[in-house]
Every structure is written in C-alpha cells, then in structure tokens.
Amino acid sequence: MKHEPPSTEPPADALPVADQSAVRSYLRDLFRRHPRQISFALTLHVLAAGAGLAAPWLLGQLVQAVHDGTTTAHVDHITLILAGFLLAQTVLTRFARLRSQVLGEQVLAELREDFVDNALDLPIGVVESAGSGDLLTRTSRDVEQLGYSVRWALPEWVIALVTAATTLVAAVIVGWWVLLPCLLGVPPLVIALRWYLARAKDGYLWEGQTYSTINASLTETV
Amino acid sequence: MRTLPLEHPGQADARTPWRFLGWVLRGQWRTVAMGMVFGVTWMTCSAVVPAVIGKAIDAGVTGRDPHELEKWAAILFGIGVLQSTSGIMRHRFAVTNWLTAAYRVVQLVTRQATHLGATLSKRVATGEVVAIGTNDLSHVGNAMDVLARAMGSLVSFVVVAVILLQTSVTLGLVVLLGVPLLLLCLGPLLSPLQKRNLEQREMMGHLANVATDIVSGLRVLRGIGGERVFSERYRAESQKVRYAGVRVAGLQSILDALQVFLPGVFVVVVVWLGARFAVQDRITPGELVAFYGYAAFLVLPLRTATEAANKWIRAYVAAGRIATVLRLEPDVDDPADPAAAPAAGSELVDVASGLRVAPGLLTALVSDPPEDAALVVDRLGRFVEGDVRWGGVPLERLPRALVRERIVVSDTAAVLFSGPLGDQLRAGRSESAAVEEALHTAAAADVLDALPARLDTVVAEKGRSFSGGQRQRLVLARALARESDVLLLVEATSAVDAHTEARIAERLVRLRAGRTTVITTSSPLLLSHAERVAFLRDGRVTAEGTHAELLATCPAYRTVVTREEADEEAAR
Numbered sequence: 001m002k003h004e005p006p007s008t009e010p011p012a013d014a015l016p017v018a019d020q021s022a023v024r025s026y027l028r029d030l031f032r033r034h035p036r037q038i039s040f041a042l043t044l045h046v047l048a049a050g051a052g053l054a055a056p057w058l059l060g061q062l063v064q065a066v067h068d069g070t071t072t073a074h075v076d077h078i079t080l081i082l083a084g085f086l087l088a089q090t091v092l093t094r095f096a097r098l099r100s101q102v103l104g105e106q107v108l109a110e111l112r113e114d115f116v117d118n119a120l121d122l123p124i125g126v127v128e129s130a131g132s133g134d135l136l137t138r139t140s141r142d143v144e145q146l147g148y149s150v151r152w153a154l155p156e157w158v159i160a161l162v163t164a165a166t167t168l169v170a171a172v173i174v175g176w177w178v179l180l181p182c183l184l185g186v187p188p189l190v191i192a193l194r195w196y197l198a199r200a201k202d203g204y205l206w207e208g209q210t211y212s213t214i215n216a217s218l219t220e221t222v
Numbered sequence: 223m224r225t226l227p228l229e230h231p232g233q234a235d236a237r238t239p240w241r242f243l244g245w246v247l248r249g250q251w252r253t254v255a256m257g258m259v260f261g262v263t264w265m266t267c268s269a270v271v272p273a274v275i276g277k278a279i280d281a282g283v284t285g286r287d288p289h290e291l292e293k294w295a296a297i298l299f300g301i302g303v304l305q306s307t308s309g310i311m312r313h314r315f316a317v318t319n320w321l322t323a324a325y326r327v328v329q330l331v332t333r334q335a336t337h338l339g340a341t342l343s344k345r346v347a348t349g350e351v352v353a354i355g356t357n358d359l360s361h362v363g364n365a366m367d368v369l370a371r372a373m374g375s376l377v378s379f380v381v382v383a384v385i386l387l388q389t390s391v392t393l394g395l396v397v398l399l400g401v402p403l404l405l406l407c408l409g410p411l412l413s414p415l416q417k418r419n420l421e422q423r424e425m426m427g428h429l430a431n432v433a434t435d436i437v438s439g440l441r442v443l444r445g446i447g448g449e450r451v452f453s454e455r456y457r458a459e460s461q462k463v464r465y466a467g468v469r470v471a472g473l474q475s476i477l478d479a480l481q482v483f484l485p486g487v488f489v490v491v492v493v494w495l496g497a498r499f500a501v502q503d504r505i506t507p508g509e510l511v512a513f514y515g516y517a518a519f520l521v522l523p524l525r526t527a528t529e530a531a532n533k534w535i536r537a538y539v540a541a542g543r544i545a546t547v548l549r550l551e552p553d554v555d556d557p558a559d560p561a562a563a564p565a566a567g568s569e570l571v572d573v574a575s576g577l578r579v580a581p582g583l584l585t586a587l588v589s590d591p592p593e594d595a596a597l598v599v600d601r602l603g604r605f606v607e608g609d610v611r612w613g614g615v616p617l618e619r620l621p622r623a624l625v626r627e628r629i630v631v632s633d634t635a636a637v638l639f640s641g642p643l644g645d646q647l648r649a650g651r652s653e654s655a656a657v658e659e660a661l662h663t664a665a666a667a668d669v670l671d672a673l674p675a676r677l678d679t680v681v682a683e684k685g686r687s688f689s690g691g692q693r694q695r696l697v698l699a700r701a702l703a704r705e706s707d708v709l710l711l712v713e714a715t716s717a718v719d720a721h722t723e724a725r726i727a728e729r730l731v732r733l734r735a736g737r738t739t740v741i742t743t744s745s746p747l748l749l750s751h752a753e754r755v756a757f758l759r760d761g762r763v764t765a766e767g768t769h770a771e772l773l774a775t776c777p778a779y780r781t782v783v784t785r786e787e788a789d790e791e792a793a794r
Contacts, residue, residue, distance in 0.1 A: 052482070055489060059514050062493065063507050066500040075501055079494040086486040094479035101471035109464040112429075116436065116456045120449040127440055136433055141356050211356075214328055218335070218355040219348070219434060220639055 017205060030107060037103050044096035045155045049162040051089035057170070058082050100155050108147045115143075136219065137212040228322070231329035236548035239541035243534075246362060246541075247369075250322045257315030257370030260308045265374030267305035268522065269381045272515025274298050280508030312370050319370070320363035327359040327544060334548050339605075341552045349431030351547060356430060357423060358540035365537030372530040375523030382516050389509060393495055397516070400491070401524065404484040408477065408528050415473045416535045422466035423539065429459045481528055485521040492517035552622075561619040563628075566707050568613025570629075570738065572598050576763045577756055579708075579740055584731050586752035586769075587742045590782045594761050595742035596633060599710045602740070603631035632701035633712035638685030638693060643670075644677030647696075647703050660702035663729040665722045666695035690717045698726070702733060709734065711741040720747060727751035746783055757782075 031038055062078050115138060119127055127135070171178040235245040247254060274297055282291025331354050335342050342351070379401060387394030436452055443449055496513040499505045505513075570579040575598050579585055589595035601608030602617075604625050610617040617625060639646055647657045657677075661667050669692045673679040685693045694717040701709060715723045727748045730739070741748060749755055749769040757765040757772060757779045765776040772779045 048482075055486075055518075056514075059493060059511070062497050063510060066497060066510060067507050070501060072498050072501050075494065075497040079490060079497070082493065083490050086483065086490060089486065090479050090483040093482045094475050097475035097478040098471055101475060102468050105464045105467035105471065108467075109460050113453075113457050113460050116433070116460075117453055119436065120440070120453055124440055127436075135436065136352060136356055136430055215352065215355045216640055218328065218332055219352050 033110075034103060034107070037099065037106075041096060041099040041103055041155075042158055044092055044099060045158045046162050048089055048092035048096050049159040050166070051085050051092055052159075053163060053166050053170075054085035054089075055082060058085070096155065104147050108143050111146060112143045134212040134216065136215045137208065141211055141215075142208060228326055228329060231326050231333065234330050234545075234548050236545040239538050239545055242541045242545045242548070243362070243365060243537060246323050246326060247366065249326060250319060250366065253315055253318050253322065254366060254369055257312055257319055258373040260312035260315060261370035261372075261374030262377045263308035263374075264305055264312050265371070265378035265523065266381055267301050267308065268519055269378040269516075270385075271298065271301060272512040272519060273385055274301065275515060276506075276508040276512030278508075279511055280506045284506070284508060312374070316367045316370050319366040323366040324359040324363040327362050328355055331355070331544065331547060334550070338550055338552045341550065342547075345550055346547060347427070347431060348434060349427050350543070352430050352434065353423070353427040354540075354544055354547065357426060358543055361533070361536045361540035362544070364533045368526070368530045368533045371526045375526040375530075379520065379523045382520060386513075386516060389505065389513075390495075390499065393492060393513065396491060396495065397488075397520065400488055401520065404488065404524060405527055405531075407484060408480060408531070411473060411477050411480070412531055412535055415470070415477060415532070416539065418466070418470045418473060419536060420539055422463060422470055425459065425463040425466050429456070429463055432456050432459050477528070477532075481525050485517075485524045488520060488524075489514065489517040556622050557619050560621045560624075561615045563620065563624055564613030564615050566628075567738070569611075570602055570708060571611045572601055573609035573611065574598075574601065575758055575761055577602075577758070579738060580754055581738050582736050583753040584734055584739045584741070584751070586749050586755045587740055587758065588744050588749065588755060588779065588782060589742070589758035590760075590778065592744065594758050596712050597761075598758065599631060599633065599712050599740065599742060602708075603629050603710050605631065628706055629708040629710065630701055630704045630706035631710045631712075632697060632714060633710075634716075636697045636701070638681050638688070638696055638700075640681055642677070643673070643679045643681050643696070646681075647677065647700050656705055657699075657703050659733060660699040663702055663726065663733045664695045664699035665718070665725050665729070666692070666699045669695060691719070691722075694718060695722075695726075702730075706737075708738045709740070711739070713743060714741060715743070715745065715748065723747045744782055744785075749783065 058078055058081060062075065065074060065078070119135065168179065168182060171182055232245075232249055235241045274294055278291060278294035278298070281287060282294055331351065335351065338345075379397075383394055383398045386397050432452075432455055436456070439452070443452055492513050493510075496505065496510045500507060500510045567581040569581050571577070572579075575594075577587070577598055579602070587595045587598065589598075597606075600606045601610050604610065604617050604622070607618065612620070612629075644657070647660070648654070661670055669688070670676055681687065685696065688696065694714065698711070698714050701711065701714075715726055718726070723745060724747045728751060730741075731751050731753070741752070743749065746769070752769060755767060755769050755772055756763050757776060759778060765772055765779060767775070769783075773783065
C-alpha cells in the first residue's frame, strides 16, 4: 500500500489544482446553468425517499394493530397500501436516477470541453510540460469521478438527508425521549467526519496525481 | 499489507477474459480471502440484528422484564462494535485488493508494451492502450474490491434463510427461493446494459486519442491557428460520449429502480405473511418486527449481488481488452532454440546490402538515397527481420534480449522520457563515470551545467523542455552510456552546429576505440573522423575505404557528400 507520506506537492510542471473558492464558484456557476434540471432531479429524489419511508411507518401501524388485535382483512388492506407506496417509489426512483444521470452526462461533457478549450488557450509550454498524462487523467478519470458525484453521491446525499430528517421528526412525534439515543450517535459521527474530511482531500489529490504519473508513463511507453 | 507496485507482475494467463480475471484473483488470493472473512463477519452482524431486536421486544418490552431488555441491548451493542470493526477492516482489504489488481494490470500492460516495441503501435491504437490505464484497470480493481462484500452477502443470506426456516417454513422458503428468483429477474437487463457500457467505453477511447493529439500537436496547431479545429473535434467526440452515456442511463436507471422494487416486493410479501401469522397468533409481534428487519436487511445483499454482477461484467469487458493487448506477439520474436552468443568483437554482416561491419572500428554509412542507411541499421539492430549474420550466427537465432543488450540502436525516433534525467542516462546499470564520459563525448556537458538540479532534473514528456540540438545530444549520450559491444547511430548529429559536430566526431572515435560503431551520416565532418566509410547505392555497398580515398575514387560518393557540404554552406 502507500508507504510514502502523502505529499500533496505536485510536480513543479503539472497543471495547477484549483483552490476551494475557485471550486465553489465553479459549482455555483454549474447550478446557475441548469437550475431547472437540478431542482427537478432533486425533487424526484426527495419524493422517492419520502415514498420509501412509508414502509416502516406502515409496519408500525401493523404491529400496533396486531398488538391491539385485528382482522386479516385489515392486514391485507395495509399491505396493499404498502405495495402502492413501493410502486410509487420505484417509478420515482427510475426517473430521479434517469434525470440525474442524464444531467450528469451533460455536466461532464461541458466540464471536459471547457477544460480542453482552456487548455488550448494556455501557453504551449504549460501544456507540454504538464504532459499528456496529466491532461488525460483530468479529462477522463477526474471528470469521471465528478460524474460519479453528480450521478450517485448527490442523490444519495439528498436521500440520506431526507431520511434522517423524517426519521427525527417521526421520533419526536413518538416521544421526545426517542431523540436521546439518536443524539447519542452524533458526537462520534462528528468526530469521525472531521477526522476524515481533514485527511480526505489531500489523500484524494495525491491519488489523482499518482494516476497522472502512471498515465504519463503508459502514454510515453506506448 | 503489501508493497505496491508489485515486485514482479507475473506471467498472465490471457487466453480468455475469464482466465485473465481468474489469474488476477489467484495472484492476490490472500488479501481477497481476508477481505471475505471480514466481509462475512460484517454482513452477518447486520443479519442477526433483527433477531436480537425481536428477542428484546418479546422478552424485554412485551414481557416487561428490564433485565432481559438490558441483556439484549448489551448484546446488540456488542454486535454493533464487531460490525463496525469488521466493516473498517473489510474496507481496508477491499482497497488493497483494488490497488493490487490495478497495479498489476498497469505493470503488465507497460511490460507488454516494452516487450512488443514497435509492434504495438502497428496493431493497437495508442488511445486504446491508454484507455486501459484510465479505465480498464479500475474495472478489474472493482471486480476484486466487490468480492469481499459479495461473499458477505452470500453468507448473510444463508444465515437469514436458516433463521427464518426455524421460525416459519413458509417464510424461510419465500426467502430461499425468492432471492435467487429476484436476481434472475435482473439478469436479462445486464447484458444490454453491458453492451451500451461498451459503446460508451469505445467512445471514451476515441476521446482519449483526441486529448493525446492535443498535447502532441498543440505546437503545430498554434502556428497555423488550428486550435478551433481541435476544440470542435474534441467537442464532437465528447458529445458522442455524452449520448452514449444517456443511452446507458436509460437502462441503468431501470436497473436502479428494480433494485428498489424487487427487494420491496419481498418486504411486502414477508410483512404480509408475517402479519397474517401474527393475527393468527402463530408468531409474536417481536417476530413480526424481526421479519420486517430481515426482509429490509436482504435489500443490502440483493443490491450487492447485482452490483457484483455488474462489476464483473464490466471487468469482463475490460479484461477482454487487456487480454487482447497481452496476447499480442512481437513481429520480431525469440527463437525456439537460441544459438550460442557470438564473442565480443564478432563481425556483423548485412547480407542484403553486402555491408560487413568491421569489428572494433567506427564505420560511417553513407547512402544514396539517404533513407536506405536507416533501413540497414533497422536490420542490423533486428528492428525488422532480415538476413543478418553476427560472427556467422543468424541474428534471428539469438534471443531478442541479448541482441538488444549488446547491439544498441539510437535512431531518429529515439526520444527522452519524462522523469529524472539521470535515471535514463544510467539506464539502471551504467557507472556514473560512464555517464560523465558519455555526456562529454556527446558535447552535452553544457546542457547539464545549465540545469539547476543536474542529473536529478525532471525531464518533461519527450524532452520537450530542451531544444532540438540539446535533445539530440542527450539522446546520443544516453546511447553512449550503455557501453554496448555494438552501437548503431542514425543521423545522431543532424541537429547540432558544425563546430559541436566536429567535437563530437573527435570524441566519439576516442570513446568507442576498440568497439564496433556504425553511424549513418553524410556530414563530411563526421566522415573525415570515421575509421572506415561504406557507401550504399540503391541499397548495395558499392564502395568502401576512408573518406579521403572515396572522395578521390568514387564520383557518386563525392556528389552525395559535397551536396551536403553545399547545403551546410548555404545554411550558414
């Protein structure tokens, strides 16, 4: 595995890596370019996540009903509602995923085309000394990673957020004391997340740079 | 864990894609097995959680026994700790497995590329090979990565089925038969999805080709203002990749939705049956919650199973491409029963041209037309097949590695590689004294002096940071530093000025004294220093002697050489 200490110092002639404010402004720009598509996809994801939460809620009803004594007809009835929500969740998921993947492809295409356009405008020396490995890694692997974020991570994040929020609200409705165990988990999560985020960016930057080196050697060898 | 890159990537079984993947798997079976152990522990922990919660509800909550409740809560906590620990370990091993496989692939492909030499670019497009580095290795890595979770899914599925069978035969059977059935439902979707992925992957290969062209062609393009053309070409290819991606999304999103739907059906059926059983008092409310827990848990193994199938299909496609490259055989191959190596200082003879390279001397090769000389060198260095005898032994009866080791060719296609300058000059073996001497001979010492980090200077791709003349001198120094028995140089000083060329010629004779050297040239400066000159006309040696003798006796030679001289005069 990686034995060398992760150094984020790129080779002197590699293309620069954007700082956070540049990344943020690029993201803002991205949202501004496709506001309708993004909010449409996000809404679909939120609805799908909401439909998915019906199952535990209906199960609670069912357990309560069984506990209080009920008929099989009632059980069948609730099961039908459960099936209805499942169907809704399926359809919503299909279109949510489709929309975000299509959007992802569009964003990726824009990104790599912008990148190449910019690279073409750079001074020749900068592009040549960066080498084709760096250029290839950025247009393929890095763009692909971003695509993964747009297609998967963003929706997953939205779904997780909706689920967590709804679960907390549901817990409060059941009784405030149910919140306590939920909150118990927060400190370790926060600590772990801080620990991870402090290291992750440098680690990933280092990884990306290694891919550039590997691709450069491979391109030259071929 | 292990050190990467691997000491030696091994001899790959590239007969079929599956064999290749199996071979990669065998090569790292230890870490894969460890990953599986932790994967199984991790998933099994999740699988038994519903059972524990069910017990806690029945014994603790419904039974109103605080001791029981505490007991089961403590057990649940223990399972949680075990689950997270094994989860972390599983992840670590998964990353190791990913990296090991990816490194092995890239090492294999790089080795194969050097093994094939010139053959590779004739058979496969550069972008195709580069796409292995940017894309295919990830897919092989993913296939190894997912194994730990796949095994965990399989075992936890069996555990859940066994637990359910003990509570209710009907429910147990629903799980045991239902899960494989659901997986089969996804099957028909995977193959078209794979086809569309393949399409997109091919387009990405084209796109990589265009990106490579940009770096190599930018200098020329700038000169003629062709950036827009490039930009538009890239845009067109990029849009093709996008549309291929949208086609993938159409199917992929259905697969994603089915991954919600099919396990959902399962949950509905299990809950429905469970609730009916509970109403009939055949099971407790706690068990009903547990059933729901199992059914909801099974979403994870089901997803992992489809994910694994998907990743392995992609890996299969990637392995197919990798195996194709690995299966290629070089045009120039090793003999089945190699002959004994000829002694140092054996005579090298090119039968087709009639050239006999005198051992231990510096021979200059002049030809009309000029390109014939390079062809002779290609044969002598066994870059192409030809009837060449070395100390009486046909060159094709000798192992290629031996020929490459003892006969070094530096032709006009030789380029500097990126990386520390010293690494390629030393080529992993030469003494530093030999490097110093080689740099001096090639009149490249001043190039080195101008570099702040000297031999540790990192060279840009293809040595683009140096001027043409500097590059040529460094390439010459690299060839000289090998101190080979036979050195074949093609137009090695064409880009340096006359003054430098004269210095190089003088030093070259001294450095290579007693060893065989051939240099193709038509420069009088070099020719006057050469110990022998051979003149090729239409591919045959027609005259031999010293430069002065040939000038005096061979009018055709005189014409070629003086033409060169006139050109040089004109250039000044």
